[in-house]
Amino acid sequence: xxxxxxxxxxxxxxxxxxxxxxxxxxxxxxxxxxxxxxxxxxxxxxxxxxxxxxxxxxxxxxxxxxxxxxxxxxxxxxxxxxxxxxxxxxxxxxxxxxxxxxxxxxxxxxxxxxxxxxxxxxxxxxxxxxxxxxxxxxxxxxxxxxxxxxxxxxxxxxxxxxxxxxxxxxxxxxxxxxxxxxxxxxxxxxxxxxxxxxxxxxxxxxxxxxxxxxxxxxxxxxxxxxxxxxxxxxxxxxxxxxxxxxxxxxxxxxxxxxxxxxxxxxxxxxxxxxxx
Numbered sequence: 001x002x003x004x005x006x007x008x009x010x011x012x013x014x015x016x017x018x019x020x021x022x023x024x025x026x027x028x029x030x031x032x033x034x035x036x037x038x039x040x041x042x043x044x045x046x047x048x049x050x051x052x053x054x055x056x057x058x059x060x061x062x063x064x065x066x067x068x069x070x071x072x073x074x075x076x077x078x079x080x081x082x083x084x085x086x087x088x089x090x091x092x093x094x095x096x097x098x099x100x101x102x103x104x105x106x107x108x109x110x111x112x113x114x115x116x117x118x119x120x121x122x123x124x125x126x127x128x129x130x131x132x133x134x135x136x137x138x139x140x141x142x143x144x145x146x147x148x149x150x151x152x153x154x155x156x157x158x159x160x161x162x163x164x165x166x167x168x169x170x171x172x173x174x175x176x177x178x179x180x181x182x183x184x185x186x187x188x189x190x191x192x193x194x195x196x197x198x199x200x201x202x203x204x205x206x207x208x209x210x211x212x213x214x215x216x217x218x219x220x221x222x223x224x225x226x227x228x229x230x231x232x233x234x235x236x237x238x239x240x241x242x243x244x245x246x247x248x249x250x251x252x253x254x255x256x257x258x259x260x261x262x263x264x265x266x267x268x269x270x271x272x273x274x275x276x
Contacts, residue, residue, distance in 0.1 A: 002168045002169070003168065004164075004165070004168060008161050008164060008165060011155045011156070011157050011161065012041075012165060014155040015041055015151055015152070015155055015157070016041065016045045018151045018154060018155070019041065019042050019045045019046055019151065020045060020046070022122050022123045022125075022149075023046070023050065023122045024046070024050045024051075024120065024121040024122050025042055025046065025050065025051055025052075025121060025122065025123055025124075025125050026051075026052045026053075026054055026112055026115060026116040026119075026121045026123070026124045026125065027039050027042060027051065027052070027053050027054070027124075027125045027126075027127075028054055028056070028108070028109065028112055028124065028125070028126045028127070028148070029053035029054060029055050029069060029073065029078075029080065030055070030056075030061075030065070030069060030127070030179075031055075031065060031068045031069030031070075031071075031072045031073075031173070032127065032173070032176065032178075032179055033159070033162055033163060033166060033173050033174065033176050033178075034127030034128070034129055034152060034159070034162055035126070035127035036072055036076075036166065036171055036173040037127075037152075037162050037165060037166045037169070037171060037173075038125060038127050038151065038152060039051070039053055039073070039076060039078055040076055040166075040169060040171060041169075042125075043076055043077065043078055048077055048078065048079065049079075051078060051079065052078075052079050052080065052081065052115075052116075052119065052121060053073050053078045053079065053080035053081075054080065054081055054082075054083055054111075054112050054115060055069045055070065055073070055080055055081070055082045055083070056082075056083055056084075056085040056108045056111075057082050057083065057084055057085065058084070058085040058086065058087060058088065058108075059088050059182075059194050059197050059198075060087070060088070060104070060181040060182045060183045060192075060197055061085075061181060061182070062182060062201045062204070062205070063201070064201075064205060064208075065179065066082070070082070072173065081115070083108075083111050083112070083115070085104070085107055085108045085111065086107060087103060087104040087107045087108070088192065088194065090103050090107065093107075093192070094191060094192050094193075095189075095191060095192075096183070096186060096187075096188055096189060096190055096191060096192050097188065097189070098138075098188045099138040100138075100183060100188070100192075101137065101138045101139035101142075102138040102139060102141055102142050103142075104139060104142075104181070104183070105138075105139035105140075105142035105143055106142040106145075106146070109124060109126075109142060109143055109146045109148050110146060112124045112148070113146050113147065113148070123147070123148075123149055124146070124147070124148045124149070125148065125149050125150070125151055126143055126148050126149075126150050127150070127152060128140060128143070128150035128152065128153045129150070129152040129153055129157055129158060129159055129162055130152070130153055130156045130157055130158045130159075131158050131159045132150075132153060133153065163175065177213050177214040178214075182197045182200050182201055183197065185200045185216060185217060185218050185219050186200075186218075186219045187218075187219075187220060190219075190221075195253075196219050199219065199252045199253050199254070200217050200219050202252055203217040203224060203248070203249050203252055203254075204216070204217050206245070206248050206249075207226070207228070207245065210241060210244075210245070211235070212228045212229075212232060212235075212236065214228065214229050214264050215227065215228050215264065216264055217249075218260075222254060222255040222256055223254065223255070223256045223257075223258060224249050224252075224254040224256070224257050224258065225258050225259075225260050226245075226257070226258065226259050226260060227260045227262075227263060227264040227265070228259075228263060228264055229263055229264050230262075230263035230264075233259065233261070233263060236259065237259070245257065
């Protein structure tokens with residue numbers, strides 16, 4: 001028996017009821033906190049044969065995350081497929097407008113919907129939650145246009161509640177740091193290229209290997225702007241480590257390596273849109 005607050009227990013029940021009402025489901029699965037919980041509850045509620053996880057693979061999705069998503073799907077006993085998302089071939093996406101995510105999600109979810117129809121699944125689901133309401137997420141528009149449902153949002157389950165329920169269910173992702181695609185590291189209006197995405201991916205992998213689990217490397221042309229949790233800024237400034245980081249990022253093509261003194265915050269590239 002799970003030990004949950006009455007509010008969270010009620011939401012957990014509502015989630016199960018929604019899933020039962022839908023029946024056979026396809027889940028867009030990234031291996032993050034939200035989609036992992038959704039996949040686990042769907043498997044528990046509907047059974048393995050009624051659930052298919054689809055993992056999108058593209059230039060903006062780190063190889064490290066792809067391997068993690070596949071490993072998680074295996075651990076959960078889920079059927080899954082890896083699908084190639086080709087958003088970078090869309091000039092509208094590559095130009096990196098503020099609604100860039102719309103074009104990405106249109107491509108990805110169109111592929112998911114097609115697979116769902118081919119295999120007689122009743123709906124495609126994503127992991128959007130209550131905290132995503134009101135945030136700048138043009139990808140949600142694409143999802144709605146294609147009929148993708150967000151059960152966690154429908155039951156008003158917050159990120160904190162998702163982490164709590166994930167912990168209660170024994171999911172190792174319960175405290176996994178938030179993640180966004182690599183394109184989110186490039187300022188709006190600056191063209192997205194494979195080379196830039198690769199440089200960001202390699203830079204962040206290096207920093208994670210140095211112990212910075214929550215990190216962003218923002219790509220400003222010749223300048224790399226590093227964001228880490230404020231409590232870890234002093235650790236990054238350690239002489240030997242700092243020199244190694246600078247050296248490695250220069251090898252990746254950055255001429256200048258800077259540290260953002262505000263520290264990591266989600267969606268810092270959106271600050272130009274809000275004026276914050």
